[in-house]
Amino acid sequence: MLLCLSGCGEPDIVGDPESGAEKAAICGQCHGQDGISFIPIYPNLAGQKQQYMELQLEAFRAGRRINAAMTPHAQNLSDQDIADLSAFYANLDPRGKQ
Amino acid sequence: MLLCLSGCGEPDIVGDPESGAEKAAICGQCHGQDGISFIPIYPNLAGQKQQYMELQLEAFRAGRRINAAMTPHAQNLSDQDIADLSAFYANLDPRGKQ
Numbered sequence: 001m002l003l004c005l006s007g008c009g010e011p012d013i014v015g016d017p018e019s020g021a022e023k024a025a026i027c028g029q030c031h032g033q034d035g036i037s038f039i040p041i042y043p044n045l046a047g048q049k050q051q052y053m054e055l056q057l058e059a060f061r062a063g064r065r066i067n068a069a070m071t072p073h074a075q076n077l078s079d080q081d082i083a084d085l086s087a088f089y090a091n092l093d094p095r096g097k098q
Numbered sequence: 099m100l101l102c103l104s105g106c107g108e109p110d111i112v113g114d115p116e117s118g119a120e121k122a123a124i125c126g127q128c129h130g131q132d133g134i135s136f137i138p139i140y141p142n143l144a145g146q147k148q149q150y151m152e153l154q155l156e157a158f159r160a161g162r163r164i165n166a167a168m169t170p171h172a173q174n175l176s177d178q179d180i181a182d183l184s185a186f187y188a189n190l191d192p193r194g195k196q
Contacts, residue, residue, distance in 0.1 A: 041147070041153055043147055046192070051139050094145060
């Protein structure tokens with residue numbers, strides 16, 4: 001049986017943007033509460049592809065992708081956290097707060 | 099003397115969005131000609147932070163970040179290519195073609 005965390009076949013976990021909004025408080029310190037980053041070397045996340053963000057958070061959590069700032073934040077995320085955060089940012093207006 | 103490729107201190111290389119548009123033809127096949135990706139696991143690039151994209155392309159080129167699709171494309175990019183591509187995408191409307 002192939003274990004599917006998220007994003008393949010019937011999703012076991014469905015991201016909830018509202019839960020993601022609560023969980024994103026700390027992420028907003030770099031990525032902006034509206035998903036537009038304050039810091040030029042950190043990406044905007046507003047309107048980004050949900051599945052892409054899930055894969056990146058999973059990669060940071062698993063150490064397949066390494067970044068001094070992201071790794072500590074991703075290490076303790078649950079699959080549901082990853083799905084909620086990704087859903088939250090994916091649903092934001094890509095231009096940021098309007 | 100600290101060699102600065104791009105994005106630190108006085109930039110040696112300045113990205114040209116018009117050159118970037120020409121160089122981005124192949125990138126558009128996944129990331130969309132307007133920077134909005136066709137494929138859920140590949141990121142939108144429209145309006146993304148220029149410096150962030152430069153760092154990611156440098157990381158893919160150097161093998162610090164690994165992706166089966168991106169690595170072959172990044173391996174032969176010059177510093178100027180990286181700056182031009184990043185400038186091109188950073189200047190696009192984050193909502194994509196309007």
